[in-house]
Amino acid sequence: MESWYLLYCKRGQLSRAQKHLKWQAVNCFSPIITLEKIVRGKRIAVSEPLFPNYLFVLFDPERIHTTTLSATRGVSDFVRFGALPATIPYRVIEELQIHVGETCVDPQTPQPGDTVLIVNGVFEGLRAIYTEPDGETRSMLLLNLLHKQVSQSLDNRQFQKV
The missing domain is CATH 3.30.70.940 (NusG, N-terminal domain)
Structure with a gap:
């Protein structure tokens, strides 16, 4: 059968x-x-x-x-x-x-609202909130600097999902 x-x-x-x-x-x-x-x-x-x-x-x-x-x-x-x-x-x-x-x-790909860790560059070691893609190789992140929310565009290789 x-x-x-x-x-x-x-x-x-x-x-x-x-x-x-x-x-x-x-x-x-x-x-x-x-x-x-x-x-x-x-x-x-x-x-x-x-x-x-x-x-x-x-x-x-x-x-x-x-x-x-x-x-x-x-x-x-x-x-x-x-x-x-x-x-x-x-x-x-x-x-x-x-x-x-x-x-x-992919579970490792950040979605809007996810927390990410910046792994290299000027902001290395800071946590940020992923907001949206910014072109093919960059993304917009929301950083908390001196108790103020700052939107920053970073290369996708500079951060990883926590």
Whole structure:
């Protein structure tokens, strides 16, 4: 009977495994999300797998043997509970497919109102409140200097979320 299973793929070979499994007429699913984060000081959106190195596959073990899939290029092995490969309920896959493509924010990326610590520059060691992005590589922060709130634009590499 056809069921969903979970494969663990070799590091960096998820797309290779997916391509070879499709040649074997195996339905594959790897949920991709768009993640907003700061990379090298720039706030960007990147698409990446929700579960790196894991691939959901739909097949009938009586038609295609599990060792055939385990021997596929890029695949390491099945995720197992005991000796048998773990089956994934259809409901879980349906729920994941509904949320594919949603944009999320990296927990380390500051949002308006978050407290940040300035890690270098003139204000090093001070805490501030993140207010908004100021272009691609800078952000506006609210500093408390001499009991007065001051708005200051700083490079994204000069602070980190607390």
